Amino acid sequence: ITMDTSTESGGxxxxxxxxxxxxxxxxxxxxxxxxxIMSKQRQRVDDLSITISGEREENRIxxxxxxxxxxxxxxxxxxxxxxNHAVSISIExxxxxxxxxxxxxxxxxxxxxxxxx
Numbered sequence: 001i002t003m004d005t006s007t008e009s010g011g012x013x014x015x016x017x018x019x020x021x022x023x024x025x026x027x028x029x030x031x032x033x034x035x036x037i038m039s040k041q042r043q044r045v046d047d048l049s050i051t052i053s054g055e056r057e058e059n060r061i062x063x064x065x066x067x068x069x070x071x072x073x074x075x076x077x078x079x080x081x082x083x084n085h086a087v088s089i090s091i092e093x094x095x096x097x098x099x100x101x102x103x104x105x106x107x108x109x110x111x112x113x114x115x116x117x
Contacts, residue, residue, distance in 0.1 A: 022097070023052045023068065026108075029097040033090035034072065038082065046076035046117045065106045075115035083112050 002015030
């Protein structure tokens, strides 16, 4: 992974920005939790994809994340209630990145789509 910043900030606008990396860390942290939880629930996960979007504070330095939304797409032999439970306890209890963002004042929401394969 290459980190960079915009040309306006002295970078070459190549690679991910550090704040985007934080969103990627949130997704990675939660994905590990969700896969572990679903394995314990005896759910067969064939694929997991997370789309993350967020909104940062305006006109502030530093500009923190204030709203983050995650959408989990999980395919396999999945019970949607168990998938929702796995994501819920990951985001609300186990994921340290999510808790760090919450303590900084960020609101985190999520949705789950189960795709049967």
